[in-house]
Amino acid sequence: MLFLFVLALLGLCKPLLAKDVVYNFNVSWVTANPDGLADRKVIGINGAWPLPVINVDKGDQLIVHMYNGLGDKNTSIHFHGMYQNGTNDMDGPSMATQCPIPPGSSFTYNFTVNQNGTYWYHCHTDWCYPDGYRQALVVHDSDAYFAGEIEDEFTVTMTDWYHTLAEDIKPEFMSLYNPTGAEPIPNAFLFNDTLDTSLAVKPNKTYMLRLINTGAFVAQYFYIEDHEFTIVEIDGVYTEPTTADILYLGIAQRYSVLVKTKDTATKNYAIVTMADSTLLDTIPSDLRLNLTNWLEYDASASHPEADITVSVSSDLDPFDDSTLVPYDHMPLLTDPVVSINVAVVMANLDNGEGYAFLNNISYTAPKVPTLYTVLSAGDLATNALVYGEFTHSHVLPHNGVVEIILNNNDTGSHPFHLHGHNFQVLQRYPSYGADFFDYASGDPHNYNAATNGTSGFPTYPARRDTLVLPPGGYFVIRFVADNPGVWLFHCHIDWHLMQGLAMTMVEAPDQMQQRLTIPDDHYAACKAAGVKTEGNAAGNDVDFTDLTGQNVQPGWLPAGFTTRGIVALVFSVACAFLGMGSIVLYGLSDLKFVNKDDAIATSAPQEQYHDEQ
Incomplete structure (x- = not known):
């Protein structure tokens, strides 16, 4: 009895071990040159870059006091993968759950971390995280089933890097040209x-590597020469231990893997990250697609470059994440009460610019943050109409099973992220392997329940919060709407989000009205930004x-216009202007005639030239 009493006391005391973890972030511009190729402005915190890794223990209260000291840019923080259960107002995407935080304003994020695993944080306002505003967020869990095996752990971020500010990239990207x-x-x-980084290890030990793709565009492959590893977590979900040797990380995806080191420290081994070159329309000759870093057994030994045997990245055969089994063996969700069937489409609108659509809607931010519309709409909060046509909002019933069928009518892959949840991966076509990137033209393979069926759905589906949609393929996911809030579902390639590849889940609005209270400093940021908080x-x-007066996407092109036709038209117009410009320049010059022998202009009478012909 005494033993049981002590156990009960320990159970009661454990929550008391949770603590407040407080960060004070002064967000401002600094200068960095991480690739040694160009100095550039980046968004730093407290005058430094790279940004600090946020470390918390499961159960902690994370409090981030943020001051926007940028001077010329709005900002926010999204804690990617945090469910924010009961704290939807702390999720971070501007005009969805909060107002953009203008220069000179402060804003506090305050929430309990009741989950575990590998996450990250980044700006979610006006595409500013490619400017360096992103870093790892790690939730440590001493009760993890593999915790006793680990000697030490490393957090590894991989990212693409631009020398130009995102705000300067946008006018060229979103352009008629x-x-x-x-x-x-x-x-x-x-x-x-x-x-050129080394991770120092000892022989015959087990290390955990937390891998995060914090890029804006390009997926990456990851492997360690002459080493296998064991997957134990994806996107914060513990998995049955599964052996793999190559991983594919789309933007925003995370893995935790265990690496058992060799018995002797005789050499160092290349850690290889390889950009998915299939995503790039062109590959500049000076762009280094493959990086070598090292699993370092002996600092005094050589650090050899990787021996890469494949000619293109798509020749690699990565592990198929959809086959992973969650450690908790959560069974397949059945009988969805809502099924959302949409397709990714990339097309041009009547301003000649390229946009991204889910069906026929390119996400366009509302004039009032969607969460604030929920809280001010009263009984109309369950009517999707109030959230606007171009936020592509779906109102979800509380605790219902929701299914999303996402087809890809595009030739590129898209890593889709759902805020506020992880989801079950029921089916993806094609799976990782030789034909994952094969689709280049012709009809895409859209999901059809009648022909694809549900018999192939796994008993214990993999769960994660970001899943790569194959080119010309599809995936089917399900989740339980048990977290009242406004949650974005969007492609995490930041350029595609800029083009509008997103939609909104308004989950259990009645419960939101009952449970949520917006802090005063959040409303103060709205007032400073000139954004309404009701309506x-x-x-x-x-x-x-x-x-x-709602914000709308540009109009549709008249029937008959295609991307190829637009390209032809653009270049035809450009050539016409160049031609007219040449004629004008010729007419304004003092060139009279050219001597046929030496092609040098002379002042001889024009008739002389004609006579000599």
């Missing part, structure tokens, strides 16, 4: 925000069904 929507090509790739998507707080 880029009608195909070709994404900006990175200038470099980084490993832990630098190059529908159009800012109408009198008639919530009147969307007059």
